[in-house]
Amino acid sequence: MKAWLLAHLRAFSDAWRRLAAQPLAAGLSVLVIGIALTLPLALAQMLVQTQRFAERFTGSPQVSLFLAMDVAADQRQALETALRAHPGAKSVRFVGRDAALADLAKSAGLGDVAQALPANPLPDAFVVDVRGTSAATLEQLRRDAAALPGVEHVQSDHEWARRLDALVSLARSAVLAVAVLLAAGLVAITFNTIRLQILGRRAEIELAQLIGATDGFVRRPFVYFGLLQGLLGALVAWILVAAIAAALDRELAVLNRLYGSALHFGLPAPLTVAGLSGLCALLGALGAALSVQDYLRRGLSK
Amino acid sequence: MLTLSHVCKRYPGGIEALRDVSLAIERGQLVLVEGDSGAGKSTLLRLLGAIELPSSGSVLVDGQNTRALGRRALAALRRQFGVIFQDQKLLFDRSAFENVMLPLDIGGFERREAQRRARAALDKVGLLHKEKALPVALSGGEQQRLCIARAIVHRPRVIVADEPTGNLDETHAQRVLEMLDSFNALGVTMIVSTHDRMARERLDGRRIRLQAGTLSEASAAVA
Numbered sequence: 001m002k003a004w005l006l007a008h009l010r011a012f013s014d015a016w017r018r019l020a021a022q023p024l025a026a027g028l029s030v031l032v033i034g035i036a037l038t039l040p041l042a043l044a045q046m047l048v049q050t051q052r053f054a055e056r057f058t059g060s061p062q063v064s065l066f067l068a069m070d071v072a073a074d075q076r077q078a079l080e081t082a083l084r085a086h087p088g089a090k091s092v093r094f095v096g097r098d099a100a101l102a103d104l105a106k107s108a109g110l111g112d113v114a115q116a117l118p119a120n121p122l123p124d125a126f127v128v129d130v131r132g133t134s135a136a137t138l139e140q141l142r143r144d145a146a147a148l149p150g151v152e153h154v155q156s157d158h159e160w161a162r163r164l165d166a167l168v169s170l171a172r173s174a175v176l177a178v179a180v181l182l183a184a185g186l187v188a189i190t191f192n193t194i195r196l197q198i199l200g201r202r203a204e205i206e207l208a209q210l211i212g213a214t215d216g217f218v219r220r221p222f223v224y225f226g227l228l229q230g231l232l233g234a235l236v237a238w239i240l241v242a243a244i245a246a247a248l249d250r251e252l253a254v255l256n257r258l259y260g261s262a263l264h265f266g267l268p269a270p271l272t273v274a275g276l277s278g279l280c281a282l283l284g285a286l287g288a289a290l291s292v293q294d295y296l297r298r299g300l301s302k
Numbered sequence: 303m304l305t306l307s308h309v310c311k312r313y314p315g316g317i318e319a320l321r322d323v324s325l326a327i328e329r330g331q332l333v334l335v336e337g338d339s340g341a342g343k344s345t346l347l348r349l350l351g352a353i354e355l356p357s358s359g360s361v362l363v364d365g366q367n368t369r370a371l372g373r374r375a376l377a378a379l380r381r382q383f384g385v386i387f388q389d390q391k392l393l394f395d396r397s398a399f400e401n402v403m404l405p406l407d408i409g410g411f412e413r414r415e416a417q418r419r420a421r422a423a424l425d426k427v428g429l430l431h432k433e434k435a436l437p438v439a440l441s442g443g444e445q446q447r448l449c450i451a452r453a454i455v456h457r458p459r460v461i462v463a464d465e466p467t468g469n470l471d472e473t474h475a476q477r478v479l480e481m482l483d484s485f486n487a488l489g490v491t492m493i494v495s496t497h498d499r500m501a502r503e504r505l506d507g508r509r510i511r512l513q514a515g516t517l518s519e520a521s522a523a524v525a
Protein backbone atom coordinates (compact mmCIF):
# COMPACT_ATOMS: atom_id res chain seq x y z
CA MET A 1 0.00 0.00 0.00
CA LYS A 2 2.81 2.35 0.96
CA ALA A 3 4.77 1.50 -2.20
CA TRP A 4 1.62 2.06 -4.27
CA LEU A 5 1.04 5.44 -2.66
CA LEU A 6 4.69 6.39 -3.08
CA ALA A 7 4.57 5.47 -6.77
CA HIS A 8 1.52 7.69 -7.26
CA LEU A 9 3.03 10.59 -5.32
CA ARG A 10 6.20 10.30 -7.38
CA ALA A 11 4.22 10.21 -10.63
CA PHE A 12 2.17 13.23 -9.52
CA SER A 13 5.24 15.26 -8.61
CA ASP A 14 6.88 14.22 -11.89
CA ALA A 15 3.81 15.41 -13.80
CA TRP A 16 3.73 18.70 -11.91
CA ARG A 17 7.46 19.22 -12.52
CA ARG A 18 7.02 18.63 -16.24
CA LEU A 19 4.05 20.99 -16.39
CA ALA A 20 6.06 23.69 -14.65
CA ALA A 21 9.12 23.02 -16.81
CA GLN A 22 7.29 24.01 -20.01
CA PRO A 23 5.11 26.94 -18.96
CA LEU A 24 4.43 28.27 -22.45
CA ALA A 25 3.45 25.01 -24.14
CA ALA A 26 1.52 23.76 -21.12
CA GLY A 27 -0.08 27.19 -20.62
CA LEU A 28 -1.30 27.30 -24.21
CA SER A 29 -2.78 23.80 -23.97
CA VAL A 30 -4.51 24.74 -20.74
CA LEU A 31 -5.83 27.94 -22.33
CA VAL A 32 -7.20 26.03 -25.34
CA ILE A 33 -8.94 23.57 -23.01
CA GLY A 34 -10.23 26.43 -20.87
CA ILE A 35 -11.70 28.29 -23.84
CA ALA A 36 -13.27 25.09 -25.18
CA LEU A 37 -14.88 24.40 -21.81
CA THR A 38 -16.12 27.97 -21.33
CA LEU A 39 -18.83 27.63 -23.98
CA PRO A 40 -20.78 24.70 -22.49
CA LEU A 41 -20.26 25.94 -18.92
CA ALA A 42 -21.51 29.42 -19.75
CA LEU A 43 -24.46 28.03 -21.73
CA ALA A 44 -25.39 25.67 -18.91
CA GLN A 45 -25.28 28.51 -16.41
CA MET A 46 -27.40 30.66 -18.69
CA LEU A 47 -29.90 27.84 -19.02
CA VAL A 48 -30.17 27.38 -15.26
CA GLN A 49 -30.72 31.10 -14.71
CA THR A 50 -33.27 31.30 -17.54
CA GLN A 51 -35.19 28.43 -16.01
CA ARG A 52 -35.17 30.10 -12.58
CA PHE A 53 -36.28 33.39 -14.08
CA ALA A 54 -39.09 31.70 -16.01
CA GLU A 55 -40.28 30.09 -12.80
CA ARG A 56 -40.32 33.41 -10.99
CA PHE A 57 -41.85 35.26 -13.95
CA THR A 58 -44.70 32.86 -14.58
CA GLY A 59 -45.29 31.89 -10.98
CA SER A 60 -46.03 28.39 -9.80
CA PRO A 61 -48.43 26.33 -11.85
CA GLN A 62 -51.69 25.57 -10.08
CA VAL A 63 -54.16 22.74 -9.90
CA SER A 64 -57.79 23.56 -8.98
CA LEU A 65 -59.93 20.84 -7.42
CA PHE A 66 -63.70 21.34 -7.50
CA LEU A 67 -65.54 19.28 -4.90
CA ALA A 68 -68.88 17.57 -5.13
CA MET A 69 -71.75 19.60 -3.68
CA ASP A 70 -72.46 17.08 -0.96
CA VAL A 71 -68.97 16.91 0.54
CA ALA A 72 -69.15 17.16 4.31
CA ALA A 73 -66.77 19.23 6.44
CA ASP A 74 -64.83 16.25 7.82
CA GLN A 75 -64.37 14.81 4.33
CA ARG A 76 -63.16 18.21 3.16
CA GLN A 77 -60.71 18.25 6.06
CA ALA A 78 -59.42 14.81 5.07
CA LEU A 79 -59.00 16.01 1.48
CA GLU A 80 -56.98 19.01 2.61
CA THR A 81 -54.72 16.78 4.72
CA ALA A 82 -54.15 14.43 1.78
CA LEU A 83 -53.33 17.32 -0.53
CA ARG A 84 -50.86 18.89 1.89
CA ALA A 85 -49.11 15.55 2.22
CA HIS A 86 -48.65 15.22 -1.53
CA PRO A 87 -44.95 15.63 -2.57
CA GLY A 88 -45.94 17.72 -5.60
CA ALA A 89 -47.94 20.26 -3.57
CA LYS A 90 -46.21 23.43 -2.44
CA SER A 91 -49.21 25.04 -0.80
CA VAL A 92 -52.92 24.33 -0.53
CA ARG A 93 -55.62 26.97 -0.28
CA PHE A 94 -59.30 26.34 0.32
CA VAL A 95 -61.83 28.49 -1.57
CA GLY A 96 -65.33 28.09 -0.14
CA ARG A 97 -68.28 28.23 -2.46
CA ASP A 98 -69.61 31.52 -0.93
CA ALA A 99 -66.23 33.16 -1.27
CA ALA A 100 -66.00 31.93 -4.85
CA LEU A 101 -69.37 33.44 -5.72
CA ALA A 102 -68.48 36.73 -4.10
CA ASP A 103 -65.20 36.75 -5.95
CA LEU A 104 -66.95 36.01 -9.23
CA ALA A 105 -69.48 38.74 -8.67
CA LYS A 106 -66.74 41.23 -7.86
CA SER A 107 -64.19 40.34 -10.50
CA ALA A 108 -66.54 39.81 -13.42
CA GLY A 109 -68.98 42.59 -12.57
CA LEU A 110 -71.76 40.04 -12.27
CA GLY A 111 -73.04 41.23 -8.90
CA ASP A 112 -76.64 41.53 -10.02
CA VAL A 113 -76.65 38.15 -11.67
CA ALA A 114 -75.16 36.56 -8.60
CA GLN A 115 -77.81 38.10 -6.40
CA ALA A 116 -80.57 36.95 -8.72
CA LEU A 117 -79.52 33.33 -8.48
CA PRO A 118 -81.86 31.21 -6.36
CA ALA A 119 -78.91 29.28 -4.93
CA ASN A 120 -75.12 29.34 -5.15
CA PRO A 121 -74.20 27.00 -8.04
CA LEU A 122 -70.46 27.05 -7.34
CA PRO A 123 -68.78 24.18 -5.51
CA ASP A 124 -66.14 24.33 -2.77
CA ALA A 125 -62.64 24.16 -4.21
CA PHE A 126 -58.99 23.72 -3.35
CA VAL A 127 -56.27 25.59 -5.21
CA VAL A 128 -52.94 23.80 -5.04
CA ASP A 129 -49.63 25.52 -5.95
CA VAL A 130 -47.35 22.95 -7.55
CA ARG A 131 -43.78 22.45 -6.37
CA GLY A 132 -41.47 23.36 -9.32
CA THR A 133 -42.50 23.71 -12.93
CA SER A 134 -42.10 20.14 -14.09
CA ALA A 135 -44.97 19.05 -16.31
CA ALA A 136 -44.57 15.55 -14.96
CA THR A 137 -45.09 16.71 -11.35
CA LEU A 138 -48.11 18.73 -12.38
CA GLU A 139 -49.63 15.80 -14.24
CA GLN A 140 -49.01 13.43 -11.35
CA LEU A 141 -50.65 15.80 -8.90
CA ARG A 142 -53.61 16.25 -11.23
CA ARG A 143 -54.12 12.49 -11.51
CA ASP A 144 -53.76 11.86 -7.78
CA ALA A 145 -56.14 14.67 -6.94
CA ALA A 146 -58.75 13.41 -9.41
CA ALA A 147 -58.71 10.03 -7.67
CA LEU A 148 -59.45 11.49 -4.22
CA PRO A 149 -62.99 10.87 -2.90
CA GLY A 150 -65.22 13.91 -3.10
CA VAL A 151 -63.33 15.54 -5.96
CA GLU A 152 -65.61 16.02 -8.92
CA HIS A 153 -63.42 17.94 -11.33
CA VAL A 154 -59.75 18.85 -11.58
CA GLN A 155 -58.41 21.66 -13.68
CA SER A 156 -54.73 22.39 -14.19
CA ASP A 157 -52.84 24.98 -16.16
CA HIS A 158 -50.32 22.39 -17.32
CA GLU A 159 -50.08 23.48 -20.95
CA TRP A 160 -47.67 26.31 -20.32
CA ALA A 161 -45.69 24.10 -17.97
CA ARG A 162 -45.38 21.51 -20.72
CA ARG A 163 -44.26 24.16 -23.17
CA LEU A 164 -41.68 25.51 -20.75
CA ASP A 165 -40.56 21.98 -20.02
CA ALA A 166 -40.16 21.27 -23.72
CA LEU A 167 -38.18 24.47 -24.29
CA VAL A 168 -35.90 23.82 -21.33
CA SER A 169 -35.46 20.23 -22.42
CA LEU A 170 -34.53 21.35 -25.93
CA ALA A 171 -32.03 23.88 -24.61
CA ARG A 172 -30.62 21.29 -22.20
CA SER A 173 -30.14 18.82 -25.04
CA ALA A 174 -28.38 21.46 -27.10
CA VAL A 175 -26.06 22.32 -24.18
CA LEU A 176 -25.45 18.63 -23.57
CA ALA A 177 -24.58 18.07 -27.22
CA VAL A 178 -22.13 20.98 -27.15
CA ALA A 179 -20.71 19.72 -23.86
CA VAL A 180 -20.23 16.18 -25.20
CA LEU A 181 -18.52 17.53 -28.32
CA LEU A 182 -16.20 19.74 -26.34
CA ALA A 183 -15.51 16.98 -23.79
CA ALA A 184 -14.43 14.82 -26.72
CA GLY A 185 -12.31 17.80 -27.81
CA LEU A 186 -10.69 17.93 -24.38
CA VAL A 187 -9.86 14.23 -24.59
CA ALA A 188 -8.46 14.72 -28.10
CA ILE A 189 -6.33 17.73 -27.09
CA THR A 190 -4.90 15.81 -24.13
CA PHE A 191 -4.34 12.73 -26.28
CA ASN A 192 -2.29 14.77 -28.69
CA THR A 193 -0.36 16.69 -26.03
CA ILE A 194 0.59 13.45 -24.32
CA ARG A 195 1.50 11.81 -27.63
CA LEU A 196 3.99 14.61 -28.25
CA GLN A 197 5.35 14.19 -24.74
CA ILE A 198 5.73 10.46 -25.24
CA LEU A 199 7.66 11.04 -28.45
CA GLY A 200 9.93 13.41 -26.55
CA ARG A 201 10.52 10.85 -23.81
CA ARG A 202 10.59 7.73 -25.95
CA ALA A 203 14.18 6.83 -25.06
CA GLU A 204 13.39 7.04 -21.36
CA ILE A 205 10.20 4.99 -21.70
CA GLU A 206 11.89 2.31 -23.77
CA LEU A 207 14.76 2.06 -21.30
CA ALA A 208 12.35 1.90 -18.37
CA GLN A 209 10.45 -0.94 -20.04
CA LEU A 210 13.68 -2.81 -20.77
CA ILE A 211 14.71 -2.71 -17.12
CA GLY A 212 11.37 -3.75 -15.73
CA ALA A 213 8.91 -0.86 -15.69
CA THR A 214 5.30 -1.98 -15.77
CA ASP A 215 2.74 -0.34 -18.04
CA GLY A 216 1.38 1.36 -14.93
CA PHE A 217 4.75 2.90 -14.13
CA VAL A 218 4.98 4.29 -17.66
CA ARG A 219 1.35 5.43 -17.74
CA ARG A 220 1.08 7.10 -14.34
CA PRO A 221 3.00 10.39 -14.83
CA PHE A 222 1.26 11.03 -18.14
CA VAL A 223 -2.17 10.36 -16.66
CA TYR A 224 -1.45 12.79 -13.83
CA PHE A 225 -0.24 15.31 -16.40
CA GLY A 226 -3.53 14.96 -18.29
CA LEU A 227 -5.46 15.22 -15.03
CA LEU A 228 -3.66 18.42 -14.03
CA GLN A 229 -4.09 19.87 -17.50
CA GLY A 230 -7.83 19.15 -17.43
CA LEU A 231 -8.17 20.62 -13.94
CA LEU A 232 -6.25 23.77 -14.84
CA GLY A 233 -8.29 24.03 -18.05
CA ALA A 234 -11.47 23.91 -15.95
CA LEU A 235 -10.03 26.60 -13.67
CA VAL A 236 -9.37 28.83 -16.69
CA ALA A 237 -12.92 28.12 -17.93
CA TRP A 238 -14.44 29.13 -14.58
CA ILE A 239 -12.39 32.34 -14.57
CA LEU A 240 -13.69 33.12 -18.05
CA VAL A 241 -17.27 32.25 -17.06
CA ALA A 242 -16.93 34.50 -13.99
CA ALA A 243 -15.66 37.32 -16.23
CA ILE A 244 -18.58 36.83 -18.63
CA ALA A 245 -20.99 36.74 -15.67
CA ALA A 246 -19.58 39.96 -14.24
CA ALA A 247 -19.87 41.72 -17.61
CA LEU A 248 -23.40 40.46 -18.29
CA ASP A 249 -24.61 41.18 -14.76
CA ARG A 250 -23.56 44.83 -15.18
CA GLU A 251 -25.71 45.07 -18.31
CA LEU A 252 -28.58 43.14 -16.72
CA ALA A 253 -28.57 45.49 -13.74
CA VAL A 254 -29.54 48.32 -16.09
CA LEU A 255 -32.39 46.23 -17.54
CA ASN A 256 -33.50 45.22 -14.06
CA ARG A 257 -33.75 48.86 -13.04
CA LEU A 258 -35.75 49.75 -16.16
CA TYR A 259 -38.14 46.79 -16.08
CA GLY A 260 -38.20 46.01 -12.38
CA SER A 261 -36.99 42.51 -13.14
CA ALA A 262 -34.46 40.38 -11.28
CA LEU A 263 -32.40 38.90 -14.09
CA HIS A 264 -28.82 37.91 -13.39
CA PHE A 265 -26.21 35.50 -14.76
CA GLY A 266 -24.39 34.65 -11.56
CA LEU A 267 -22.15 31.67 -10.89
CA PRO A 268 -23.05 28.08 -10.14
CA ALA A 269 -22.92 26.62 -6.65
CA PRO A 270 -19.42 25.71 -5.38
CA LEU A 271 -20.38 22.04 -5.42
CA THR A 272 -21.28 22.28 -9.12
CA VAL A 273 -18.01 24.06 -9.86
CA ALA A 274 -16.07 21.37 -7.98
CA GLY A 275 -17.98 18.55 -9.65
CA LEU A 276 -17.53 19.88 -13.19
CA SER A 277 -13.85 20.66 -12.52
CA GLY A 278 -13.39 17.08 -11.35
CA LEU A 279 -15.09 15.84 -14.50
CA CYS A 280 -12.72 17.92 -16.67
CA ALA A 281 -9.75 16.52 -14.75
CA LEU A 282 -11.01 12.98 -15.34
CA LEU A 283 -11.48 13.68 -19.06
CA GLY A 284 -7.89 14.94 -19.22
CA ALA A 285 -6.70 11.79 -17.46
CA LEU A 286 -8.74 9.69 -19.88
CA GLY A 287 -7.15 11.37 -22.92
CA ALA A 288 -3.70 10.78 -21.45
CA ALA A 289 -4.42 7.16 -20.57
CA LEU A 290 -5.70 6.48 -24.10
CA SER A 291 -2.61 8.10 -25.58
CA VAL A 292 -0.19 6.02 -23.46
CA GLN A 293 -2.21 2.88 -24.13
CA ASP A 294 -2.00 3.52 -27.85
CA TYR A 295 1.78 3.91 -27.57
CA LEU A 296 2.19 0.79 -25.45
CA ARG A 297 0.01 -1.22 -27.81
CA ARG A 298 2.20 -0.24 -30.73
CA GLY A 299 5.45 -0.46 -28.75
CA LEU A 300 7.06 -3.56 -27.36
CA SER A 301 5.25 -6.77 -28.21
CA LYS A 302 5.53 -7.75 -24.56
CA MET B 303 18.67 -21.14 -13.00
CA LEU B 304 18.74 -19.90 -16.62
CA THR B 305 17.86 -22.48 -19.20
CA LEU B 306 17.48 -22.12 -22.94
CA SER B 307 15.96 -25.07 -24.71
CA HIS B 308 16.00 -25.32 -28.52
CA VAL B 309 15.68 -21.59 -28.85
CA CYS B 310 15.29 -19.94 -32.22
CA LYS B 311 14.96 -16.22 -32.78
CA ARG B 312 13.80 -14.80 -36.06
CA TYR B 313 13.35 -11.10 -36.74
CA PRO B 314 10.96 -9.60 -39.27
CA GLY B 315 12.45 -9.88 -42.72
CA GLY B 316 13.41 -13.50 -42.17
CA ILE B 317 16.69 -12.85 -40.36
CA GLU B 318 17.43 -15.82 -38.11
CA ALA B 319 19.63 -14.57 -35.28
CA LEU B 320 19.67 -17.78 -33.21
CA ARG B 321 19.17 -21.37 -34.31
CA ASP B 322 18.29 -24.19 -31.97
CA VAL B 323 20.31 -22.92 -29.03
CA SER B 324 20.21 -24.92 -25.80
CA LEU B 325 22.11 -23.77 -22.76
CA ALA B 326 21.99 -23.93 -18.96
CA ILE B 327 23.58 -21.34 -16.70
CA GLU B 328 23.92 -21.98 -12.98
CA ARG B 329 23.61 -19.41 -10.24
CA GLY B 330 26.86 -17.49 -9.61
CA GLN B 331 28.50 -18.51 -12.89
CA LEU B 332 30.47 -16.11 -15.03
CA VAL B 333 29.67 -16.89 -18.63
CA LEU B 334 31.59 -15.30 -21.44
CA VAL B 335 29.72 -15.28 -24.74
CA GLU B 336 32.19 -15.03 -27.57
CA GLY B 337 31.67 -14.65 -31.26
CA ASP B 338 32.13 -12.34 -34.19
CA SER B 339 29.86 -9.39 -34.88
CA GLY B 340 26.46 -10.61 -36.06
CA ALA B 341 26.94 -14.04 -34.50
CA GLY B 342 23.88 -13.53 -32.28
CA LYS B 343 25.56 -12.57 -28.99
CA SER B 344 23.33 -9.56 -28.31
CA THR B 345 20.22 -11.53 -29.23
CA LEU B 346 21.21 -14.28 -26.82
CA LEU B 347 21.75 -11.75 -24.04
CA ARG B 348 18.42 -10.06 -24.73
CA LEU B 349 16.68 -13.42 -24.50
CA LEU B 350 18.50 -14.28 -21.27
CA GLY B 351 17.58 -10.89 -19.80
CA ALA B 352 13.91 -11.39 -20.75
CA ILE B 353 14.12 -8.28 -22.90
CA GLU B 354 13.06 -10.26 -25.95
CA LEU B 355 11.12 -13.47 -26.33
CA PRO B 356 12.18 -16.45 -28.43
CA SER B 357 10.38 -17.21 -31.69
CA SER B 358 10.41 -20.87 -30.72
CA GLY B 359 11.84 -22.96 -27.91
CA SER B 360 11.85 -21.81 -24.31
CA VAL B 361 13.81 -19.56 -22.00
CA LEU B 362 13.36 -20.49 -18.35
CA VAL B 363 14.40 -18.15 -15.55
CA ASP B 364 14.16 -19.97 -12.23
CA GLY B 365 11.65 -22.26 -13.92
CA GLN B 366 9.53 -19.43 -15.34
CA ASN B 367 9.02 -19.62 -19.07
CA THR B 368 9.39 -16.07 -20.39
CA ARG B 369 7.01 -16.76 -23.28
CA ALA B 370 4.25 -17.75 -20.89
CA LEU B 371 4.45 -14.62 -18.75
CA GLY B 372 2.08 -11.68 -18.95
CA ARG B 373 3.33 -8.09 -19.29
CA ARG B 374 3.36 -7.45 -15.54
CA ALA B 375 5.14 -10.70 -14.67
CA LEU B 376 7.65 -10.14 -17.44
CA ALA B 377 8.37 -6.65 -16.10
CA ALA B 378 8.87 -8.11 -12.63
CA LEU B 379 11.28 -10.66 -14.06
CA ARG B 380 13.27 -7.96 -15.84
CA ARG B 381 13.72 -6.17 -12.53
CA GLN B 382 15.74 -9.14 -11.30
CA PHE B 383 18.39 -8.43 -13.94
CA GLY B 384 20.99 -5.74 -14.25
CA VAL B 385 21.62 -4.94 -17.87
CA ILE B 386 24.60 -3.15 -19.37
CA PHE B 387 23.47 -2.29 -22.87
CA GLN B 388 25.82 -2.23 -25.81
CA ASP B 389 24.55 1.22 -26.76
CA GLN B 390 24.51 2.28 -23.08
CA LYS B 391 21.02 3.82 -23.22
CA LEU B 392 21.90 6.65 -20.87
CA LEU B 393 19.37 9.45 -20.47
CA PHE B 394 21.24 12.51 -21.60
CA ASP B 395 18.81 15.02 -20.09
CA ARG B 396 19.23 13.48 -16.63
CA SER B 397 22.16 13.74 -14.24
CA ALA B 398 24.35 10.74 -13.44
CA PHE B 399 22.51 10.42 -10.14
CA GLU B 400 19.08 10.49 -11.82
CA ASN B 401 20.20 7.88 -14.35
CA VAL B 402 21.17 5.56 -11.53
CA MET B 403 17.94 6.27 -9.66
CA LEU B 404 15.76 4.98 -12.50
CA PRO B 405 15.84 1.23 -11.63
CA LEU B 406 15.13 2.11 -8.01
CA ASP B 407 12.15 4.29 -8.96
CA ILE B 408 10.86 1.43 -11.07
CA GLY B 409 11.43 -1.00 -8.22
CA GLY B 410 9.40 1.22 -5.87
CA PHE B 411 12.18 1.80 -3.39
CA GLU B 412 11.57 4.28 -0.60
CA ARG B 413 13.09 7.65 -1.56
CA ARG B 414 15.76 7.91 1.11
CA GLU B 415 16.86 4.31 0.70
CA ALA B 416 16.94 4.76 -3.08
CA GLN B 417 19.14 7.84 -2.79
CA ARG B 418 21.48 6.02 -0.42
CA ARG B 419 21.77 3.08 -2.81
CA ALA B 420 22.26 5.31 -5.85
CA ARG B 421 25.13 7.13 -4.15
CA ALA B 422 26.64 3.82 -3.02
CA ALA B 423 26.52 2.52 -6.61
CA LEU B 424 28.09 5.70 -7.96
CA ASP B 425 30.76 5.45 -5.28
CA LYS B 426 31.41 1.84 -6.25
CA VAL B 427 32.20 2.84 -9.84
CA GLY B 428 34.11 5.95 -8.76
CA LEU B 429 31.61 8.51 -9.98
CA LEU B 430 30.16 9.87 -6.76
CA HIS B 431 31.93 13.18 -7.28
CA LYS B 432 30.14 13.50 -10.63
CA GLU B 433 26.63 12.66 -9.47
CA LYS B 434 25.24 15.97 -10.72
CA ALA B 435 26.98 15.81 -14.10
CA LEU B 436 24.99 15.12 -17.25
CA PRO B 437 26.24 12.07 -19.19
CA VAL B 438 27.42 14.32 -21.99
CA ALA B 439 29.95 15.81 -19.58
CA LEU B 440 31.42 12.37 -18.81
CA SER B 441 34.17 10.60 -20.72
CA GLY B 442 33.49 7.33 -22.56
CA GLY B 443 34.88 5.30 -19.69
CA GLU B 444 32.86 7.25 -17.15
CA GLN B 445 29.70 6.76 -19.18
CA GLN B 446 30.33 3.04 -19.23
CA ARG B 447 30.89 3.02 -15.47
CA LEU B 448 27.65 4.94 -15.09
CA CYS B 449 25.92 2.15 -17.02
CA ILE B 450 27.43 -0.34 -14.61
CA ALA B 451 26.24 1.69 -11.62
CA ARG B 452 22.71 1.69 -13.08
CA ALA B 453 22.92 -2.07 -13.63
CA ILE B 454 24.04 -2.91 -10.09
CA VAL B 455 22.15 -0.32 -8.06
CA HIS B 456 19.15 -2.54 -7.32
CA ARG B 457 21.43 -5.48 -6.46
CA PRO B 458 20.32 -7.84 -9.21
CA ARG B 459 20.94 -11.57 -9.07
CA VAL B 460 22.08 -11.62 -12.69
CA ILE B 461 24.04 -9.05 -14.64
CA VAL B 462 23.87 -9.19 -18.41
CA ALA B 463 26.60 -7.12 -20.04
CA ASP B 464 26.64 -6.67 -23.79
CA GLU B 465 30.11 -5.63 -24.99
CA PRO B 466 30.88 -3.75 -21.76
CA THR B 467 34.37 -2.80 -22.92
CA GLY B 468 33.50 -1.90 -26.49
CA ASN B 469 34.92 1.50 -27.52
CA LEU B 470 36.95 1.83 -24.30
CA ASP B 471 40.67 2.32 -24.14
CA GLU B 472 42.76 -0.29 -22.38
CA THR B 473 42.93 1.44 -19.01
CA HIS B 474 39.19 2.04 -18.79
CA ALA B 475 38.40 -1.43 -20.15
CA GLN B 476 40.67 -2.96 -17.51
CA ARG B 477 38.82 -1.10 -14.75
CA VAL B 478 35.39 -2.15 -16.05
CA LEU B 479 36.47 -5.78 -16.26
CA GLU B 480 37.79 -5.68 -12.69
CA MET B 481 34.43 -4.40 -11.55
CA LEU B 482 32.53 -7.14 -13.33
CA ASP B 483 34.87 -9.72 -11.87
CA SER B 484 34.33 -8.32 -8.37
CA PHE B 485 30.54 -8.53 -8.70
CA ASN B 486 30.84 -12.16 -9.75
CA ALA B 487 33.03 -12.79 -6.74
CA LEU B 488 30.10 -11.58 -4.61
CA GLY B 489 27.91 -14.31 -6.10
CA VAL B 490 26.20 -12.40 -8.87
CA THR B 491 25.66 -14.43 -12.05
CA MET B 492 27.46 -12.64 -14.87
CA ILE B 493 26.76 -13.12 -18.56
CA VAL B 494 29.14 -11.07 -20.64
CA SER B 495 29.26 -10.92 -24.39
CA THR B 496 32.45 -9.69 -25.97
CA HIS B 497 34.68 -9.94 -28.95
CA ASP B 498 37.37 -7.97 -27.13
CA ARG B 499 40.58 -9.99 -26.76
CA MET B 500 41.52 -8.36 -23.44
CA ALA B 501 38.13 -9.14 -21.94
CA ARG B 502 38.49 -12.76 -23.00
CA GLU B 503 41.92 -12.95 -21.41
CA ARG B 504 41.04 -11.05 -18.26
CA LEU B 505 37.75 -12.70 -17.34
CA ASP B 506 38.01 -16.18 -15.98
CA GLY B 507 34.79 -18.14 -16.42
CA ARG B 508 32.84 -20.47 -18.60
CA ARG B 509 33.11 -19.69 -22.28
CA ILE B 510 30.53 -20.31 -24.94
CA ARG B 511 30.86 -19.44 -28.58
CA LEU B 512 28.26 -18.38 -31.07
CA GLN B 513 28.77 -18.69 -34.79
CA ALA B 514 26.08 -17.56 -37.21
CA GLY B 515 23.40 -18.04 -34.57
CA THR B 516 24.51 -21.49 -33.54
CA LEU B 517 26.12 -22.44 -30.25
CA SER B 518 29.25 -24.07 -31.56
CA GLU B 519 30.93 -24.86 -28.27
CA ALA B 520 29.34 -24.87 -24.85
CA SER B 521 30.38 -26.63 -21.74
CA ALA B 522 26.88 -27.20 -20.42
CA ALA B 523 24.39 -27.53 -23.23
CA VAL B 524 21.09 -29.17 -22.40
CA ALA B 525 19.13 -31.48 -24.60
